[in-house]
Amino acid sequence: MIKMSKKNETVKEIFASCSFSSLGLHSTLCDQLRERLGFEAPTKVQAQAIPVILSGRHVLVNAATGTGKTVAYLAPIINHLQSYSPRIDRSSGTFALVLVPTRELCLQVYEILHKLLHRFHWIVPGYVMGGENRSKEKARLRKGEDFLHLFLFLLAWFDGSGMYGNVCISILVATPGRLLDHLKHTSSFLHTNLRWIIFDEADRILELGFGKEIEEILDILGSRNIGSIGEGNEVSNVKRQNLLLSATLNEKVNHLAKISLETPVLIGLDEKKLPEDKSHVRFGSLESDVKEEVEHPSTTMRSTTEDFKLPAQLVQRYVKVPCGSRLAVLLSILKHLFDTEVSQKLVVFFSTCDAVDFHYSLLSEFQWSPHSQPDMELKQLFLRCKTFRLHGNMKQEDRRTTFGAFKTEKKALLLSTDVAARGLDFPKVKCIIQYDSAGEATEYVHRVGRTARLGERGDSLLFLQPVEMDYLQDLEKHGVSLTEYPLLKVLDSFSLYGQKPRVKKFLTTESHPWILSLQNALESFIIHEVRLQSKMKKLAKDAFCSWVRAYTAHRGELKRIFTLKKLHLGHVAKSFALKEQPSLVGKSFQKQSKKRKRDQRQKGQSGKWKFPSKTNAK
Numbered sequence: 001m002i003k004m005s006k007k008n009e010t011v012k013e014i015f016a017s018c019s020f021s022s023l024g025l026h027s028t029l030c031d032q033l034r035e036r037l038g039f040e041a042p043t044k045v046q047a048q049a050i051p052v053i054l055s056g057r058h059v060l061v062n063a064a065t066g067t068g069k070t071v072a073y074l075a076p077i078i079n080h081l082q083s084y085s086p087r088i089d090r091s092s093g094t095f096a097l098v099l100v101p102t103r104e105l106c107l108q109v110y111e112i113l114h115k116l117l118h119r120f121h122w123i124v125p126g127y128v129m130g131g132e133n134r135s136k137e138k139a140r141l142r143k144g145e146d147f148l149h150l151f152l153f154l155l156a157w158f159d160g161s162g163m164y165g166n167v168c169i170s171i172l173v174a175t176p177g178r179l180l181d182h183l184k185h186t187s188s189f190l191h192t193n194l195r196w197i198i199f200d201e202a203d204r205i206l207e208l209g210f211g212k213e214i215e216e217i218l219d220i221l222g223s224r225n226i227g228s229i230g231e232g233n234e235v236s237n238v239k240r241q242n243l244l245l246s247a248t249l250n251e252k253v254n255h256l257a258k259i260s261l262e263t264p265v266l267i268g269l270d271e272k273k274l275p276e277d278k279s280h281v282r283f284g285s286l287e288s289d290v291k292e293e294v295e296h297p298s299t300t301m302r303s304t305t306e307d308f309k310l311p312a313q314l315v316q317r318y319v320k321v322p323c324g325s326r327l328a329v330l331l332s333i334l335k336h337l338f339d340t341e342v343s344q345k346l347v348v349f350f351s352t353c354d355a356v357d358f359h360y361s362l363l364s365e366f367q368w369s370p371h372s373q374p375d376m377e378l379k380q381l382f383l384r385c386k387t388f389r390l391h392g393n394m395k396q397e398d399r400r401t402t403f404g405a406f407k408t409e410k411k412a413l414l415l416s417t418d419v420a421a422r423g424l425d426f427p428k429v430k431c432i433i434q435y436d437s438a439g440e441a442t443e444y445v446h447r448v449g450r451t452a453r454l455g456e457r458g459d460s461l462l463f464l465q466p467v468e469m470d471y472l473q474d475l476e477k478h479g480v481s482l483t484e485y486p487l488l489k490v491l492d493s494f495s496l497y498g499q500k501p502r503v504k505k506f507l508t509t510e511s512h513p514w515i516l517s518l519q520n521a522l523e524s525f526i527i528h529e530v531r532l533q534s535k536m537k538k539l540a541k542d543a544f545c546s547w548v549r550a551y552t553a554h555r556g557e558l559k560r561i562f563t564l565k566k567l568h569l570g571h572v573a574k575s576f577a578l579k580e581q582p583s584l585v586g587k588s589f590q591k592q593s594k595k596r597k598r599d600q601r602q603k604g605q606s607g608k609w610k611f612p613s614k615t616n617a618k
């Protein structure tokens with residue numbers, strides 16, 4: 001009964017008490033929302049945003065993770081496009097551009113779009129993103145997207161209503177780099193009728209160092225409010241409507257808002273977030289650090305110490321773990337969670353690709369049976385669950401497979417870098433573990449936002465070392481408060497060699513018999529695993545080196561909290577199951593340094609607005 005009323009309360013908090021059709025959406029689109037996506041009623045953010053976007057105003061949306069922002073912008077755009085009379089022509093080119101920070105988010109938005117357009121076959125969805133074949137994309141931009149649409153267009157060809165060869169993508173989802181590439185080099189990419197530009201996860205696009213690309217894109221498309229418009233651009237007469245969305249907004253979004261939005265409506269941003277002196281606002285350029293004064297009060301929010309919007313039903317905890325026991329504690333907590341919950345689905349975030357690879361291989365191979373005596377050979381896989389990994393150094397095909405597979409699994413573990421932190425909607429994720437801290441509070445918010453979506457319950461757990469405890473205060477400043485995870489209670493619940501260890505009161509984590517035995521088993525696994533022929537040792541060493549570099553890359557105030565000098569590198573090595581600290585001047589470390597510099601050069605990165613120089617942190 002209590003459970004029921006709690007659920008009702010959450011439903012009330014998330015959903016609006018109106019229908020999609022009452023917001024002004026066409027009945028066929030409402031049917032699509034219900035039949036294809038299972039959406040009966042709009043969420044609150046959808047109820048607020050849809051009528052405003054339908055009215056043609058520019059909009060800045062700031063709403064918690066998992067509250068339905070995607071459909072909040074897709075539905076009104078589709079509504080407009082389906083209503084055009086005569087129907088939009090296949091040679092009219094692209095009408096809407098959705099810019100997203102990652103490839104997975106690109107695919108996700110495209111999939112939703114695809115479902116919503118099922119009955120509007122003359123509106124063609126499409127995507128372009130890094131990692132895909134450029135020439136195939138060029139063809140898609142010219143001809144349009146998938147087989148269903150192809151089939152319908154061929155039908156149209158046969159009924160004499162149009163030219164298949166001229167079909168273009170009407171709504172295009174893209175990552176910024178690849179979009180800019182096509183804008184510059186794909187002559188058949190027609191955008192003279194472009195009406196909408198949407199920045200989904202706007203702050204992340206800028207954090208990733210795409211500021212310059214975004215300014216260039218706006219210039220080429222002639223969609224910039226202030227400043228010059230680039231030479232030789234096709235500037236259309238179509239009235240533009242731009243939308244910016246994220247659960248977290250920052251200074252850089254201020255600037256993007258100013259150059260791309262005209263007297264926008266703010267959704268989810270209260271007056272408190274506007275500066276007191278509303279007449280003159282300072283902000284920085286997307287690409288340079290130059291400050292300029294511009295009068296444009298309604299698009300600015302105070303950034304650094306605002307409260308973030310987190311799902312109310314999310315239970316946030318931290319666990320304080322000494323460095324040398326981190327790995328054993330992580331494995332113990334994972335075991336506990338998978339043993340106690342049949343349909344457990346969780347995501348663990350790491351700071352680097354190498355760390356993901358190491359932990360993935362370890363969890364896939366590590367055998368240990370705490371029930372049999374150490375000298376007996378009755379070993380079994382320590383963690384019995386499907387494990388996936390996701391990071392930016394993986395092949396695009398593997399990223400796509402993982403993304404699809406983890407979505408459909410009921411019981412599974414995903415090890416990931418921040419590539420999965422933004423916007424991804426994996427159904428039924430129950431818990432998020434931040435094994436390596438995200439650093440920036442915004443990223444903390446987006447990582448935990450992969451659970452507790454749309455009113456569902458969810459847990460999050462942040463690993464902190466004793467020397468990092470001040471980070472909790474940093475999160476507090478943004479209204480994020482965490483309670484402590486009962487680690488010792490969980491460790492006490494394991495039985496070792498057939499019996500529960502007799503645990504003395506006030507025992508520390510690192511001297512707990514369970515942790516000592518597990519740590520021993522992990523270290524011997526790394527050294528003695530003959531079958532894997534030193535693969536594990538290499539993975540551990542590489543992960544150690546990347547981790548150290550990532551740790552030193554924290555910026556600003558966070559540098560004070562995450563200071564390498566405060567750590568014992570021997571203990572850090574233990575957290576990769578290494579008995580000894582690998583050399584930081586060895587080949588692998590130098591190779592990584594070179595790779596990082598090369599990556600930065602390729603991206604033209606330098607200066608303050610760039611992506612943090614975390615090695616391998618994609």
Ligand SMILES: Nc1ncnc2c1ncn2[C@@H]1O[C@H](COP(=O)(O)OP(=O)(O)OP(=O)(O)O)[C@@H](O)[C@H]1O
Pocket residue numbers: 038039040041042043046063064065066067068069070071246247422423424425449453454
């Ligand atoms: N009106 C609705 N009715 C039922 N489910 C919905 C509705 N709107 C969205 N959802 C579902 O809610 C989940 C979250 O939606 P979405 O991914 O758009 O959230 P978001 O606010 O963009 O999150 P994030 O900030 O993490 O990107 C998705 O699974 C989506 O299918």
